Amino acid sequence: MKNLFLTILLAFAFSACEKREPKYRIDGKSYCQQIFDERDNQITHFKNWELIENFYVSPDNKKMLVYHRPDKSPAFLITLYDLQSGKVVAECEPGWACFGVRWTKDYLIYTWATTGGGERFDYMDYKNLNLEKEINGPCFYEDPEDDILIGYAENVALSVDFYEYSTGKEIKSVSVTEDFERENDHVHITRSVSDVTKVGKRKYKIEVCCFVDGKEDEDLFKTFIVEV
CATH class of the missing domain: 2.40.128 (Lipocalin)
Known part of the structure; x- marks a missing residue:
């Protein structure tokens, strides 16, 4: 009985560890901020004075979209990372300020504010961040x-x-x-x-x-x- 209880406890602990989502953070020197995971693996490799405004991780923990601006650049960029390979998938200049990211099976949905005070949903291809369709309102x-x-x-x-x-x-x-x-x-x-x-x-x-x-x-x- 004791061995059975121990087996169940270990199985429960293992299951809990398997389901726990990994955590990410912005860290580093003030002039060289980067994104790291909880094991201190470096995800981004930006040049000095890069501004990391925000980042978004997909529900399956396989992708990360980073909203950032290079030093002295007038525009922000969004960069999509493959967290399994550690490689950059695609990068592009988005619209206005990022409201957030939604992850669906076929599209990455980037949302941002429009100049008229509304909101826009950009449906982007995961492979290259090409804009496939948009909804304004x-x-x-x-x-x-x-x-x-x-x-x-x-x-x-x-x-x-x-x-x-x-x-x-x-x-x-x-x-x-x-x-x-x-x-x-x-x-x-x-x-x-x-x-x-x-x-x-x-x-x-x-x-x-x-x-x-x-x-x-x-x-x-x-x-x-x-x-x-």
């Missing part, structure tokens, strides 16, 4: 669990657009103005999506507020339930 609701990305505008909203999260493929576009326009013909209407909420599997509640000229004190609210 003022606001997004992300549901990676059900593979859904929802784009909408909080102000002057005309429709709510649904995409496959993993591929960027558009699934459907739902109008949020038709009923209001039928009820208030020839009247200027400002639409505003106030909230998007998940209420079931691939099922979402869209709350819309309309401001109608001449009825400023009567905000009109409507709720849409959309199944994808």
Whole structure:
């Protein structure tokens, strides 16, 4: 019995170690910062005075994307590393400030702010970081669990657009103005999506507020339930 208990304990400890995610850090001299893993293996080999703004590791711990800027360079770069081979896969100059990275089977999704105050999802090829497709919008609701990305505008909203999260493929576009326009013909209407909420599997509640000229004190609210 004692040997059995010891075997189970060792198996549990081994399993825990196997599942533990490796940790990475930015370290080194002030003028020569690099990224290291927890065993002090050096991942990056930047020149002096490189600014490492952030880095992102894929869920399978096989890839790392680093957002950085070389000394005296006016632009940031993103560099994709293969953590198994320790080699650089690809490097390119991205758009504006990095909001984050999403990892799907077929695409690395780089997200960044646009000049108009919205957000952009860039779907990039893992082999070379070539831009395969892009989705722009003022606001997004992300549901990676059900593979859904929802784009909408909080102000002057005309429709709510649904995409496959993993591929960027558009699934459907739902109008949020038709009923209001039928009820208030020839009247200027400002639409505003106030909230998007998940209420079931691939099922979402869209709350819309309309401001109608001449009825400023009567905000009109409507709720849409959309199944994808």
